[in-house]
Amino acid sequence: MKxxxxxxxxxxxxQLTAQSDAENLKKIxxxxxxxxxxxxxxxxxxxxxxxxLSGSFGAERAVxxxxxxxxxxxxxxxxxxxxxxPKWVRGLPEFAYIExxxxxxxxxxxxxxxxxxxxxxxxxRAQVIEVxxxxxxxxxxxxxVKGKIVFFNLPMQADLINTxxxxxxxxxxxxxxxxxxxxxxxxxxxVRSLNLRLDDFPHTGSMTYGDLPVSQRIPSAAISTNHAxxxxxxxxxxxxxxxxxxxxCKQLADVESYxxxxxxxxxxxxxxxxxxxxxxxxxxxxxxxxxxxxGVVQSMDVLRLLKESGIQPKRxxxxxxxxxxxNGLRGGNKYAEVAKTKGENHIFxxxxxxxxxxxxxxxxxxxxxxFNKVLGWKDxxxxxxxxxxxxxxxxxxxxxxxxDTTVLAGLRPDSxxxxxxxxxxxxxxxxxxxxxxELGAATMASLVxxxxxxxxxxxxxxxxxxx
Amino acid sequence: MKxxxxxxxxxxxxQLTAQSDAENLKKIxxxxxxxxxxxxxxxxxxxxxxxxLSGSFGAERAVxxxxxxxxxxxxxxxxxxxxxxPKWVRGLPEFAYIExxxxxxxxxxxxxxxxxxxxxxxxxRAQVIEVxxxxxxxxxxxxxVKGKIVFFNLPMQADLINTxxxxxxxxxxxxxxxxxxxxxxxxxxxVRSLNLRLDDFPHTGSMTYGDLPVSQRIPSAAISTNHAxxxxxxxxxxxxxxxxxxxxCKQLADVESYxxxxxxxxxxxxxxxxxxxxxxxxxxxxxxxxxxxxGVVQSMDVLRLLKESGIQPKRxxxxxxxxxxxNGLRGGNKYAEVAKTKGENHIFxxxxxxxxxxxxxxxxxxxxxxFNKVLGWKDxxxxxxxxxxxxxxxxxxxxxxxxDTTVLAGLRPDSxxxxxxxxxxxxxxxxxxxxxxELGAATMASLVxxxxxxxxxxxxxxxxxxx
Numbered sequence: 058m059k060x061x062x063x064x065x066x067x068x069x070x071x072q073l074t075a076q077s078d079a080e081n082l083k084k085i086x087x088x089x090x091x092x093x094x095x096x097x098x099x100x101x102x103x104x105x106x107x108x109x110l111s112g113s114f115g116a117e118r119a120v121x122x123x124x125x126x127x128x129x130x131x132x133x134x135x136x137x138x139x140x141x142x143p144k145w146v147r148g149l150p151e152f153a154y155i156e157x158x159x160x161x162x163x164x165x166x167x168x169x170x171x172x173x174x175x176x177x178x179x180x181x182r183a184q185v186i187e188v189x190x191x192x193x194x195x196x197x198x199x200x201x202v203k204g205k206i207v208f209f210n211l212p213m214q215a216d217l218i219n220t221x222x223x224x225x226x227x228x229x230x231x232x233x234x235x236x237x238x239x240x241x242x243x244x245x246x247x248v249r250s251l252n253l254r255l256d257d258f259p260h261t262g263s264m265t266y267g268d269l270p271v272s273q274r275i276p277s278a279a280i281s282t283n284h285a286x287x288x289x290x291x292x293x294x295x296x297x298x299x300x301x302x303x304x305x306c307k308q309l310a311d312v313e314s315y316x317x318x319x320x321x322x323x324x325x326x327x328x329x330x331x332x333x334x335x336x337x338x339x340x341x342x343x344x345x346x347x348x349x350x351x352g353v354v355q356s357m358d359v360l361r362l363l364k365e366s367g368i369q370p371k372r373x374x375x376x377x378x379x380x381x382x383x384n385g386l387r388g389g390n391k392y393a394e395v396a397k398t399k400g401e402n403h404i405f406x407x408x409x410x411x412x413x414x415x416x417x418x419x420x421x422x423x424x425x426x427x428f429n430k431v432l433g434w435k436d437x438x439x440x441x442x443x444x445x446x447x448x449x450x451x452x453x454x455x456x457x458x459x460x461d462t463t464v465l466a467g468l469r470p471d472s473x474x475x476x477x478x479x480x481x482x483x484x485x486x487x488x489x490x491x492x493x494x495e496l497g498a499a500t501m502a503s504l505v506x507x508x509x510x511x512x513x514x515x516x517x518x519x520x521x522x523x524x
Numbered sequence: 525m526k527x528x529x530x531x532x533x534x535x536x537x538x539q540l541t542a543q544s545d546a547e548n549l550k551k552i553x554x555x556x557x558x559x560x561x562x563x564x565x566x567x568x569x570x571x572x573x574x575x576x577l578s579g580s581f582g583a584e585r586a587v588x589x590x591x592x593x594x595x596x597x598x599x600x601x602x603x604x605x606x607x608x609x610p611k612w613v614r615g616l617p618e619f620a621y622i623e624x625x626x627x628x629x630x631x632x633x634x635x636x637x638x639x640x641x642x643x644x645x646x647x648x649r650a651q652v653i654e655v656x657x658x659x660x661x662x663x664x665x666x667x668x669v670k671g672k673i674v675f676f677n678l679p680m681q682a683d684l685i686n687t688x689x690x691x692x693x694x695x696x697x698x699x700x701x702x703x704x705x706x707x708x709x710x711x712x713x714x715v716r717s718l719n720l721r722l723d724d725f726p727h728t729g730s731m732t733y734g735d736l737p738v739s740q741r742i743p744s745a746a747i748s749t750n751h752a753x754x755x756x757x758x759x760x761x762x763x764x765x766x767x768x769x770x771x772x773c774k775q776l777a778d779v780e781s782y783x784x785x786x787x788x789x790x791x792x793x794x795x796x797x798x799x800x801x802x803x804x805x806x807x808x809x810x811x812x813x814x815x816x817x818x819g820v821v822q823s824m825d826v827l828r829l830l831k832e833s834g835i836q837p838k839r840x841x842x843x844x845x846x847x848x849x850x851n852g853l854r855g856g857n858k859y860a861e862v863a864k865t866k867g868e869n870h871i872f873x874x875x876x877x878x879x880x881x882x883x884x885x886x887x888x889x890x891x892x893x894x895f896n897k898v899l900g901w902k903d904x905x906x907x908x909x910x911x912x913x914x915x916x917x918x919x920x921x922x923x924x925x926x927x928d929t930t931v932l933a934g935l936r937p938d939s940x941x942x943x944x945x946x947x948x949x950x951x952x953x954x955x956x957x958x959x960x961x962e963l964g965a966a967t968m969a970s971l972v973x974x975x976x977x978x979x980x981x982x983x984x985x986x987x988x989x990x991x
Contacts, residue, residue: 087683216554218908218963253959415882415938417909441685442884444911471882471938473959492720492940496685 084366089499096491098354103344103486110341111381112144112312127319137315140391142381148305156299165284168259169304173277180303181245203242220472235277236267246277249285258481317378325371332406336382343484351413355498362502379454393457405508408452413494414470418445422465426516551833556966563958565821570811570953577808578848579611579779594786604782607858609848615772623766632751635726636771640744647770648712670709687939702744703734713744716752725948784845792838799873803849810951818880822965829969846921860924872975875919880961881937885912889932893983
């Protein structure tokens with residue numbers, strides 16, 4: 058009888074806990090949807106500040122603005138973490154055309170890839186050789202490539218449901234295209250924009266010259282998908298078709314910038330840290346509303362939502378707005394370096410850097426034991442149609458925190474529209490839906506709440522990390 | 525040993541079936557995403573034809589166009605099913621203002637509700653009484669309402685995750701507002717648009733006068749959410765604030781129109797029918813891309829996707845493009861009436877009428893036994909991130925087919941953005957994403973394929989229908 062009573066008490070307490078978790082999640086979601094701040098912050102970041110490429114005036118203003126807004130939230134600490142970042146500038150607008158017929162040209166939409174060198178003053182004019190990706194280029198004899206403009210035209214694979222997988226399948230032509238083509242003596246690189254739609258926007262993004270000597274570093278630009286189709290047709294009709302482009306971009310000296318950090322200090326375990334973040338920098342073409350304005354304001358709102366919902370975290374919760382994810386990852390590396398130097402024990406880090414679309418769930422970079430624990434929370438998310446809990450990657454900025462004792466996770470929003478806007482001039486505020494953004498913030502806050510409430514110590518002792 | 529061998533054969537055949545189901549779904553999804561027709565059809569329907577209110581020239585052209593396109597698919601039969609439909613016309617653009625100060629007016633955005641009477645020639649000008657929904661109005665004494673314009677301003681509840689639930693919570697003020705206010709002697713009704721966003725678009729929709737005598741039928745219009753906020757503020761500042769509106773809409777005599785039907789006749793059970801459909805009519809303000817151009821083209825593509833994927837249906841699969849869902853449901857009623865007269869055995873009907881957004885799953889109006897069978901198919905949809913399988917409503921057009929032997933289902937896309945566009949001038953082609961639309965078509969085709977392959981006879985004998 059006594060044991061039965063204890064059993065009853067035990068079950069009752071489980072019941073209470075589950076009930077209070079469900080109630081706290083409900084508070085968080087309701088608060089975000091009726092009283093969220095993420096959309097208002099995003100409006101300022103996008104419409105008042107605009108693009109925020111590392112080292113730009115926009116990036117500087119974004120650091121000031123987000124620091125001020127975090128200070129208004131009554132957190133325990135708000136500070137700037139200095140970090141040196143690369144400064145690349147686009148310069149004058151790019152100009153390009155296809156010589157469709159002798160004496161006749163058709164202007165096309167291109168944009169320099171981030172990190173590219175400029176063209177010579179008179180631009181680059183050469184015959185085009187089209188390849189479907191890096192491997193096809195590597196298989197060509199050097200004399201077929203020398204003196205030409207290499208046109209990488211491998212499209213994203215449309216029948217993959219996760220569009221990030223389609224991106225992963227051809228992003229190397231953008232990142233390493235100029236490196237590989239430069240080695241073979243090409244004079245320029247044009248890359249099909251990493252966009253699943255056919256439209257007129259060129260999509261920029263990072264690229265590398267690796268260890269190439271300066272003499273082999275050739276200018277590299279992205280072309281809109283519509284114009285990639287046009288160029289491909291023209292080259293098929295006449296393989297001697299010439300292409301011309303001119304761009305004025307430059308890599309300048311590194312400048313000082315900052316990660317912006319805010320903290321609610323834990324009431325029970327202040328030395329256990331939970332990080333939630335996105336990256337404050339963006340490319341320069343749109344205003345970076347989806348990439349990654351959304352992740353920034355959602356992460357800021359996680360701390361506000363916890364406070365507003367009357368949740369006093371046991372562990373220290375930090376929002377980190379990382380600088381320079383797009384072209385250097387200096388902010389992410391700096392944060393991890395400082396954390397390591399100080400011996401800070403980060404138990405969990407969550408990043409939102411996949412757009413402000415309806416959240417579907419998370420991917421986790423953690424041990425099986427931790428993952429099984431997380432799966433036990435899945436039902437709590439069912440009322441909010443959050444169903445995706447899988448092992449996988451997390452986020453670029455939190456990647457450097459990876460260790461045997463830190464769980465990493467990435468928010469996974471619906472991915473269908475992301476590459477319509479990614480790194481292009483149409484990544485603007487109007488492309489973000491308020492409710493979708495707010496649901497993402499609430500979903501992140503809910504997971505942070507659960508990691509804070511239950512910790513992960515026991516699971517970490519049970520298992521080693523695998524991914 | 526012999527039994528073991530039979531068991532082996534049996535398990536092997538189960539394995540084969542499951543494998544071939546998975547393969548067929550993969551074919552359907554790949555086909556839709558790489559070679560789908562839905563987006564091209566929607567472009568024509570939206571951009572070339574435009575709005576398709578019952579009885580309008582647009583509706584007539586849409587009937588012709590979709591019949592022609594179905595005929596090109598090489599189906600076994602394509603035909604028009606005549607049905608008489610109401611014809612309501614908006615007439616000249618509406619005009620409205622708030623008398624904000626003596627002698628000063630502020631123009632506001634309104635649109636007549638579908639089915640409303642016009643205002644007198646000189647418009648309606650009266651003091652405003654604001655209520656939060658029908659119940660609040662009913663509680664008022666008649667002399668508080670008589671001679672006034674009733675302003676229904678109950679907003680959609682923002683913290684409901686399913687926005688259709690939020691819609692359901694206040695749609696009665698639009699549908700029955702004029703009926704209830706007319707009974708109390710009001711002279712006009714202004715309803716807050718059923719929109720979760722604050723913006724400038726008024727959202728129309730159906731309304732009723734019920735059994736009210738003509739003398740009590742008062743004009744009724746929707747006001748944009750931004751202007752509903754403004755009106756509410758003005759009335760709070762000064763309860764004697766006057767409002768003026770003029771509209772020129774009219775209900776004309778019924779006209780003949782059509783449901784458009786195409787059929788692949790079943791190879792084994794031609795007398796068992798499966799229906800997939802959406803409604804061809806739309807409201808007159810936008811071009812009805814989400815409501816319900818999306819459902820129309822997805823339903824058309826279901827039959828094409830089955831054919832293209834090399835699937836020969838055992839049962840007869842019909843696409844039905846229903847006329848007049850928005851203001852009469854005459855098409856849905858007619859189809860069910862004819863089916864009943866002919867004694868056609870409809871085993872399954874699926875409707876898409878919730879927008880062309882990323883599909884999340886289905887809701888089913890069926891017995892527990894059938895629902896359990898359907899749940900057995902859920903894993904097949906996991907690669908496509910289709911996770912929502914719940915009992916619930918289906919669709920207005922297929923509702924009249926409800927019987928003990930017909931399973932009804934509705935496609936459930938992500939609902940967050942739907943009411944941004946619903947029945948408003950911004951429900952246009954650019955608001956639809958190609959991949960999201962195509963994923964919906966594939967998801968519908970996959971469910972139709974499974975119902976066709978496995979039927980539902982045994983389950984129907986086991987259980988009676990509950991909802």
